[in-house]
Amino acid sequence: MKPSLTARLTRTLFFLIVVTTATSMFVVEMFVEDVEETILSSELKADAQYFTEQLGKGSFQPVKTGRLEATFLAQGEGEAVLPQYFQNRPLPFSEEIEVGDTTLLIIGEPIEEPSGTLFLAQDISIMEGRMGMVQLVLLGVAGFMLIVSFFVARAGAQYLVRPFKKLTLDVSNTVPSRSLSMGQIATDYRDREFCDIANAFNRFLSEIEAHIEREKSFVKLASHELRTPLSVMSGALNVLDQRQSLSAADQKTLARIRRAMQTMRDDTDVLLELARSEVTESDVKTIDVLGFAQNAVEELEHGHPDDAGRVELYKDVAGLEVIAQPALVRMLLRNLLQNALRHTHGKVEVRLTRSSLSVRDFGSGLPAHIAEELKAQDNASQKATSAGQFSNTTFGLLIVRLVCEKLGWRLEIPQSDSQGTEFVIHVSNLPGAN
Structure with missing residues (x-):
């Protein structure tokens, strides 16, 4: 079964909302990260500027608090006296590092007067924790937006398709x-x-x-x-x-x-x-198909003496009786027999059973396109045959098909090849049938 337009629109709208939400969350995350980095870097650089001025005045004292550490390494002194995270780094530097459970933002700047290097480390663990919480909130908001977007997409798709459904219903109800x-x-x-x-x-x-x-x-x-x-x-x-x-x-x-x-x-x-x-019910009678077939054979043989003796009639014990308009049955038999006699120079076999009639010739078979058009009446999707299809069918076989459709009989062509053609008509309106 093909998917509905509503489902396809829902998927499309939901996909667009998901992409928009993901893009928005990414932009917000990048903006927050940039703001955090800018604030911390600016704050630490301001501290570095302050301590540089203290060094110039000769009043600098090493500082180590809960969140800030400042130390000065004079030129020629060894780095062993420094914390390990300051050691062996090319100057100048500014990095964010992890020391155990602590996140530090460190910088190192060379100082000309007095000659040496100023090292600063700021503990930003609290800020990082807040940022983690912000990220979780953003993820929660994104998840909530995705859930809401699904219902919004479905409601939007239904709203957009509603007039189309109404139009489709109006067209379908046109009989x-x-x-x-x-x-x-x-x-x-x-x-x-x-x-x-x-x-x-x-x-x-x-x-x-x-x-x-x-x-x-x-x-x-x-x-x-x-x-x-x-x-x-x-x-x-x-x-x-x-x-x-x-x-x-x-x-x-x-x-x-x-x-x-x-x-x-x-x-x-x-x-x-x-x-x-x-469809009219006038002149409907119970018909012995064998008698009608014999009359049709006599008429054809009288009009075409060369066809005399070519049609052979067979029936089972019960024979075949139907309730129908005599003219329809007569026309059906005559056209079937005329078609069979026209396409073969040999015998034509007519067989009657309790519920079917078959006419078989031993000619070269029907053209493929005609056989397919006649078989199409068994396919509900091809029931409404166009005029262009009818024009490719011989008039006699067209009459056969139209009569079968009018009577509600099923036309079957079990064989149509170089060995001959067989038409089988399955009747439905039998005497005594409900």
């Missing part, structure tokens, strides 16, 4: 519809960017609604234009029948034309329903 207006999402956002996104989405919805309206008008006009010539031809057939001037052979031909016209009328109605994506 596609072919009969009702999809409505418009709210554009009352404080931020201009979200308003721009909402307005762009509303323009997109308006274009979709206009496109659907044009499509519905086209289907309505197409329905009228397709049914009108069928009605004219049906009337003409009735006139021919009423004249009673046709031979027996012509009567058979007339009956075949009438059946073909009725089939065409039913198919036209089904195609228009598929184009409108409307």
